[in-house]
Amino acid sequence: MKQSKMFIPTLREVPNDADSKSHQLLLKAGMIKQIASGIYSYLPISKRVLNKIEAIVREEMEAIDGIEILMPALQPAELWQESGRWPSYGAELMRMTDRHGREFALGPTHEEIITSLVRDELKSYKKLPVTLFQIQNKFRDEKRPRFGLLRGREFIMKDAYSFHASEESLDATYQDMYRAYSNIFTRVNLKFRPVIADSGAIGGSHTHEFMALAEIGEDTIAYTDGSDYAANIEKAEVIYKPNPEHTAVQSLEKIHTPGVKTAQQLADLLGRRLDEIVKSMIVKVDDRYVMFLIRGHHELNDIKVKSYFGTEFVEMATEAEIEGIMGAKPGSLGPVGVDKIEIYADNSVQDLNNLAVGANETEYHYINANIGRDFNVKEFDDFRFILEGEQSADGSGPVKFAEGIEVGQVFKLGTKYSESMKATFLDEQGKARPMIMGCYGIGVSRTLSAVIEQHHDDRGIIWPKSITPYDIHVISVNPKQDVQRELADELYETFKQDYDVLYDDRSERAGVKFNDADLIGVPLRIVVGKNAAEGMVEVKLRKSGESFDVKVDELKATIDSLYGTLD
Numbered sequence: 215m216k217q218s219k220m221f222i223p224t225l226r227e228v229p230n231d232a233d234s235k236s237h238q239l240l241l242k243a244g245m246i247k248q249i250a251s252g253i254y255s256y257l258p259i260s261k262r263v264l265n266k267i268e269a270i271v272r273e274e275m276e277a278i279d280g281i282e283i284l285m286p287a288l289q290p291a292e293l294w295q296e297s298g299r300w301p302s303y304g305a306e307l308m309r310m311t312d313r314h315g316r317e318f319a320l321g322p323t324h325e326e327i328i329t330s331l332v333r334d335e336l337k338s339y340k341k342l343p344v345t346l347f348q349i350q351n352k353f354r355d356e357k358r359p360r361f362g363l364l365r366g367r368e369f370i371m372k373d374a375y376s377f378h379a380s381e382e383s384l385d386a387t388y389q390d391m392y393r394a395y396s397n398i399f400t401r402v403n404l405k406f407r408p409v410i411a412d413s414g415a416i417g418g419s420h421t422h423e424f425m426a427l428a429e430i431g432e433d434t435i436a437y438t439d440g441s442d443y444a445a446n447i448e449k450a451e452v453i454y455k456p457n458p459e460h461t462a463v464q465s466l467e468k469i470h471t472p473g474v475k476t477a478q479q480l481a482d483l484l485g486r487r488l489d490e491i492v493k494s495m496i497v498k499v500d501d502r503y504v505m506f507l508i509r510g511h512h513e514l515n516d517i518k519v520k521s522y523f524g525t526e527f528v529e530m531a532t533e534a535e536i537e538g539i540m541g542a543k544p545g546s547l548g549p550v551g552v553d554k555i556e557i558y559a560d561n562s563v564q565d566l567n568n569l570a571v572g573a574n575e576t577e578y579h580y581i582n583a584n585i586g587r588d589f590n591v592k593e594f595d596d597f598r599f600i601l602e603g604e605q606s607a608d609g610s611g612p613v614k615f616a617e618g619i620e621v622g623q624v625f626k627l628g629t630k631y632s633e634s635m636k637a638t639f640l641d642e643q644g645k646a647r648p649m650i651m652g653c654y655g656i657g658v659s660r661t662l663s664a665v666i667e668q669h670h671d672d673r674g675i676i677w678p679k680s681i682t683p684y685d686i687h688v689i690s691v692n693p694k695q696d697v698q699r700e701l702a703d704e705l706y707e708t709f710k711q712d713y714d715v716l717y718d719d720r721s722e723r724a725g726v727k728f729n730d731a732d733l734i735g736v737p738l739r740i741v742v743g744k745n746a747a748e749g750m751v752e753v754k755l756r757k758s759g760e761s762f763d764v765k766v767d768e769l770k771a772t773i774d775s776l777y778g779t780l781d
């Protein structure tokens with residue numbers, strides 16, 4: 215393609231609202247234009263990359279018997295009422311009414327649609343298993359869209375759904391998808407890790423997220439070098455080993471603690487370590503309040519609390535709620551004398567005797583509070599975030615943390631949707647049973663961004679060969695010079711036979727052309743400049759920056775062999 219006819223509106227400066235490297239580069243390289251917050255147009259370079267990513271996704275889905283369909287983005291509210299999810303999603307679910315006043319959702323995902331489609335068609339176990347997938351825009355009205363395509367309000371997802379007559383059959387597809395996802399992210403040249411994840415609102419038992427490693431990633435993963443163990447920190451289990459030595463139990467003492475609001479301030483006032491302090495938090499679970507006890511140097515893991523109680527409705531109580539229930543401010547809460555609400559505690563609280571806790575009287579605390587004598591705990595469990603360096607759940611060593619961008623997720627859904635939506639099949643005995651489901655998503659536009667996060671330098675993007683918008687960038691330095699222009703034209707015509715070629719034939723200054731070429735990031739470059747008259751051109755590798763002077767009659771061989779070395 216000749217750049218004089220192309221549409222690549224590169225920018226010199228980066229708009230200051232670009233808040234991640236990939237967001238900056240997508241704008242500078244003229245790949246996206248924002249139309250509204252979290253909503254973008256994909257310009258030609260992006261569209262070419264998306265086509266290649268989607269082609270890889272299709273190949274890997276079809277290789278495991280995935281069948282491509284395309285479902286509507288407009289979803290009748292009735293189906294979400296059948297599944298029970300219409301009331302449970304708030305502002306994030308984009309809703310609208312049609313001219314007849316009928317309610318619709320703009321699809322954030324398609325469990326309801328696919329289940330209603332399949333339940334009408336597949337009635338017999340003989341027709342199962344089946345895996346259907348689509349690649350389509352999704353709509354989620356994110357409260358804070360950011361990082362460009364990494365968290366948008368309209369984005370491209372491959373979403374697949376599988377239907378089974380047995381758990382074993384679901385298992386087999388889950389493994390197929392897991393391997394297919396590994397293939398896809400390997401082929402697009404992403405450094406990634408599959409992590410054990412939390413299945414959250416959509417239920418189901420078993421789920422893995424595929425995390426592309428990148429500083430900007432909003433997820434934290436806990437992994438070990440000792441094995442392939444990796445878990446989203448929301449889910450990473452903390453192994454509790456009871457601590458043998460306990461200090462002698464001392465008598466309870468109430469002390470005045472003016473100005474103490476935090477665990478650290480209490481620790482400082484008492485001259486104790488933070489890990490000897492116990493924080494008491496009031497959490498609203500569904501429509502009741504419970505107290506959680508967590509050691510001072512730990513943090514309550516709200517995802518583990520949700521999973522423990524099996525509900526999404528878990529929120530920290532507000533200051534007003536706390537004063538109403540406890541009669542004291544958040545900084546002075548404790549378990550002693552609390553009998554109106556249940557008390558739960560993280561496992562590691564059991565290691566302590568003589569706890570320092572709030573006295574439920576503003577600016578008063580207890581020291582030497584002891585479990586069993588001064589208060590009771592309804593249940594000890596793993597309610598906290600794991601700390602870096604603590605033993606991994608599989609015992610393979612201390613966990614390390616890394617940031618990740620969630621680019622894919624595979625779920626075992628079970629019968630959550632097939633039961634609520636009566637998607638049954640007749641089994642061998644002719645008995646109607648709910649289909650067992652799996653669902654599997656890849657953020658296609660997010661993957662494009664993740665690749666840029668991992669493949670760039672300070673001059674621009676460096677595309678991996680597998681998804682590069684073009685293979686070769688031919689640049690004529692000064693098209694006003696006939697010799698240069700004619701040679702460049704000839705090379706363009708020659709190489710476009712076997713490669714995708716972008717030809718910068720514009721009458722721009724050389725510096726502008728080289729800046730744009732570095733931004734756009736095509737891996738191989740042929741520069742036709744002043745040596746054209748001697749039949750010499752320059753070949754440049756975008757990634758290493760290496761460049762070679764090559765005779766025109768050796769150019770094809772050189773390019774073919776260099777292309778083979780690209781990753």
Ligand SMILES: O=C(C[C@@H]1CCCCN1)Cn1cnc2cc(Cl)c(F)cc2c1=O
Binds near residue numbers: 416
């Ligand atoms: O989408 C999934 C699960 C899988 C992911 C892979 C492809 C199939 N679905 C989870 N999820 C996430 N955000 C949502 C946002 C809104 Cl507003 C909603 F109404 C529903 C959902 C929702 O269900």
Ligand SMILES: [Mg+2]
Binds near residue numbers: 433
């Ligand atoms: Mg997540």
Ligand SMILES: [Mg+2]
Binds near residue numbers: 623
């Ligand atoms: Mg997820």
